Amino acid sequence: MIKVEWFYWLCGIFFVLIALQVLNDRSNPKRVGSAAFWGILGASFGYGTFVVDKRAPAWLLGIAVIGLAVLAGTGFPGKGAERTTTPAERVHLADRFGNKLFLPALVIPVVAAVFGAWLAKIKLRDGKLLLLQSGSATIIGLGVASILALIVGMVLLRPKSPAVPLHEGRRLLEHIGWAAILPQMLATLGLLFNTSGVGKAVGRVTDHLVPEGSLIAAVALYCIGMAVFTVIMGNAFAAFPVMTAAVGWPLLHEQFHGTPAIIFAVGMLAGFCGTLCTPMAANFNLVPAALLEMKDQYGPIKAQIPTAVPLLACNIVIMYVFAF
Numbered sequence: 001m002i003k004v005e006w007f008y009w010l011c012g013i014f015f016v017l018i019a020l021q022v023l024n025d026r027s028n029p030k031r032v033g034s035a036a037f038w039g040i041l042g043a044s045f046g047y048g049t050f051v052v053d054k055r056a057p058a059w060l061l062g063i064a065v066i067g068l069a070v071l072a073g074t075g076f077p078g079k080g081a082e083r084t085t086t087p088a089e090r091v092h093l094a095d096r097f098g099n100k101l102f103l104p105a106l107v108i109p110v111v112a113a114v115f116g117a118w119l120a121k122i123k124l125r126d127g128k129l130l131l132l133q134s135g136s137a138t139i140i141g142l143g144v145a146s147i148l149a150l151i152v153g154m155v156l157l158r159p160k161s162p163a164v165p166l167h168e169g170r171r172l173l174e175h176i177g178w179a180a181i182l183p184q185m186l187a188t189l190g191l192l193f194n195t196s197g198v199g200k201a202v203g204r205v206t207d208h209l210v211p212e213g214s215l216i217a218a219v220a221l222y223c224i225g226m227a228v229f230t231v232i233m234g235n236a237f238a239a240f241p242v243m244t245a246a247v248g249w250p251l252l253h254e255q256f257h258g259t260p261a262i263i264f265a266v267g268m269l270a271g272f273c274g275t276l277c278t279p280m281a282a283n284f285n286l287v288p289a290a291l292l293e294m295k296d297q298y299g300p301i302k303a304q305i306p307t308a309v310p311l312l313a314c315n316i317v318i319m320y321v322f323a324f
Helices: 004-021 030-054 059-073 087-117 138-158 166-196 198-206 215-233 236-255 260-275 281-291 299-322
Strands: none
Touching: 004 138, 004 166, 030 059, 030 166, 030 299, 059 166, 087 138, 138 166, 166 281, 198 215, 198 236, 215 236, 215 260, 215 299, 236 260, 260 299, 281 299
């Protein structure tokens, strides 16, 4: 069986290497604190394996998370001045390769889809053992796809040094900063909200909002609630456990007998409509504005709202028609 832990360890090694690079970058005025940020993050990936196996205490990871939050709140990580190419060189490469530059990016979804839809079903030892760890096929596929995309990019672009991808990865991370780990933090926040009973509290409120026996009202409430909570929390994964515990499971599945796979898949899409509309989704909306050096940091959000609103309405219709 191929387990997912190798991917987490690979991510951890990558962040540790980034930390070492940052520590050696004299042009970065915040190099020590920045190196600490990426180093703590990298070490957490590896240490998490032992926590899952119950061979190490989990409270150390909690301290690591607090440490990351403190570093982020005090202005870390910072940006260095090192670049692998000049603007003129990037323009030249873009003109030279054209649409071929999209090949490495396209490899990722194709390979991940193959793993999630096909290889996840393959069994070994007379059908008693899955080839891929149960529940982790998509993540394993993402890891393999990322490595293949890196290989394709190296073959296509033929950089001067094999370390160029690492330097470019660091450059991108320095642009994104602490927002790079925002999705994981917000997803964890959603689980904490659900565990603390926020979902049940929201459920008691929504009981007074949905007319008895009205399926369309329940569907609309779930989808709009997913979008609104995502706007507030910045991530649909954080909104999902709250709204599912409040509306998705007790109303749409248990009361109206909807198909769970369709309800929750479309519910996530409704949440993503909220992602398009919120600065809390910093890595999706504010980071692109920074990377593209846009004058209006909220430019991506303003451009996405006209798409997000009708798309949310479409998701409500899709769930109502196909889930029941």
